[in-house]
Amino acid sequence: MSGMIHVVGTADTKGEELAYLRDLIVAGGSAARIVDLGTREPTIPVDVAAEDVAGCHPDGASTVLGGDDRGTAVAGMGAAFAEWCRRHGDQVTAMIAVGGGGGTSIACAGMKELPYGLPKIMVSTLASGDTAPYVGTSDIVMVPSVTDIAGLNRLSRVILSNAAQALLGAVRNPAPEATNDKPAIGLTMFGVTTPCLTAIGEHLRDRYDCLVFHATGTGGRAMERLLGQGVLSGLVDITTTEIADLLVGGVLAAGPDRLDVVARSGAPWVGSVGALDMVNFWAPETVPSAFEGRQFYHHNPNVTLMRTTPDENTEIGRWVGQKLNACEGPVRLLFPEKGISALDTEDGDFWDPEADAALFDALTETLNDTSRLVPLPHHINDDAFAKAAAATFLELMDD
Template sequence: MRVIHVVGTADTKGEELAYLRDLIAADGQQAVIVDIGTRAPSIAVDIAAEDIASCHPDGEGAVLGGSDRGAAVSAMGTAFAEWCRRHSGEISGMIAVGGGGGTSMACAGMRELPYGVPKIMVSTLASGDTAPYVGTSDIVMAPSVTDIAGLNQLSRVILSNSAHALVGAISASSPAAVDDKIAIGLTMFGVTTACVNAITERLDERYDCLVFHATGTGGRSMERLLEQQFMSGLVDITTTEIADLLFGGVLAADPDRLDVVARTGAPWVGSVGALDMVNFWAPDTVPSKYRGRTFYEHNPNVTLMRTTAEENADMGRWIGRKLNACHGPVRLLLPEKGVSALDIEGGAFWDPEADAALYDTLRDTIEDKARLVFLPCHINDPAFAEAAANTFQDLMEP
């Protein structure tokens, strides 16, 4: 039976956990308290910390009983993540409360739950940089406003709102499926929007097109969904996250970018969209080693740096080696007249020599030359979108 799981450190957050459980029960839902604390609980719990700790790869002793709190928190996070993987089928929704340590441990488990399972983290850290906690998941972070140190007239309201929001998400009927189209993923950036929109229009009749913003998190989310078989193929036009990974940008891919394509053998049609740029925040955040480079101010908080011929050659080798490891149907489409809205004749990032370095290196590195498709057009030209859509459909046919 699937039930709501109320998660936290029952040694220090017992009062709040019991309050959340009672609110959920008053709404007619069944809830259980899960203890991820490393000391004796102050309330009765349904799933004990020992049960969670036993899921650690090195056993319960690696989590409980030590004197180093930091090590215990890290180990409990690892154990809770594994516990959630094993028990995800029993969880209708999850709500957690915590400060720094509690947020880290609870979110480690929440990130392992499937997309669509409601997850709310009430945290003292929710108004800051939540990327390390949310990752590629759909966790909702709710600021606790006050510290989570006992109930008061404000914390009761915050916790009540969060509990009722979770119950509402669980109680509401799921959106009805509007069709039985196969889901596919596409990557887009502002400078490749015209291309990806045109591809989507061409494929939408046959496929459910999920477009991901190529901001690092977007690429990771897309590849996670492919790994989970939620999607059946990728039209990976905008691989700009690789430039940020290799050259210190702020929207970087993980080093395992494209590895899931090799593991799954899924159809993949990709391109080099926005590899002409590395992303930084405001101008004063650009590393000093890049002084004198060509920059474009996208807005006051986003600064783009044009990649050089040498950097493009590095990216060509990196991408080529990744694609050589893929054994499924793969095609890399190369627009010979520019890779972004800025890399166009007369544009701020127009640099044919840099693009040529990328293409020459890809040609030299990729072993199966049939995987390379050179197109005499710009990436945002209708002809490129048509070629990408047709190529993808050809790869999907078998």
């Protein structure tokens, strides 16, 4: 199967579309094979049978096939295909899938297991909605099918052809091999901590390839996934705002396993409390009624920020402290005493020394080793803070 483009979907219901995609790819000069993710008899010949995929399920193919409950079958085939991709990913040159609700869920479960940079396109009836559950932290390209995927028509042929040609273009014209042999590190940034991270990058770029991640929930998860895979050598995790969203109920939440990979890897970690003064919501009308009367800042018509309270910051500080207590590797948490975001300044909308003090006190009380907590008499966006963060990271990396 080396060098193959894999065309993926449920061949019991989407056979015509799968065959069309395969023929387009073959006509474009690339080898292709169809992987069946269906749970019933396929309507076209396939190269990888659904039974072979289902057999990768940890509880066997019978868990996936032969039952009467469609939801159970879809979930089971998704888990099986994820394992299939883990086992056979090195034999996949690129992947294109087509599906409705169930097919999208199954195909994306597998594609998320493929390496970053490997071309992967999902043509889906769900692609114009909330795609986060399907894309996750991967680089899957979602293409709206526009019409339902229920047989070829004058529009679906164009949509599928464009998707196939896009995939062929990526395969034929791969990105140049990286010439940067510097070790890669991860940095977290938000709009309200941009000056800090920009300056830190300038201080570290001579020695490290700096990969900056937007702290939007998926950004932190992607960064930690790369750390776990050994792609990143360490983290400058200045903007931990995703934790506030996790604990208070915002829309850009970290997962409950945030920082766990730092403990498992033992990698150097220099972090801070960047933007923990805020919880993120979408447009004002989307803010839950439970937060009525709170202090808000309207970042733009679609993003609403809410100031964290002293009690919330106490909870956040304890949570972070407990996570860092589990880390046996070199970690330092730098605390900017003059403000933790661009809004947290003496004349800023979120200036609240009491709330910031509650965060610092909770960290102090929770950390087993308070030498890991380093208070600095700067604002987070002061150049002096950025210099201290960069110097601390270099010190930990050199130890």
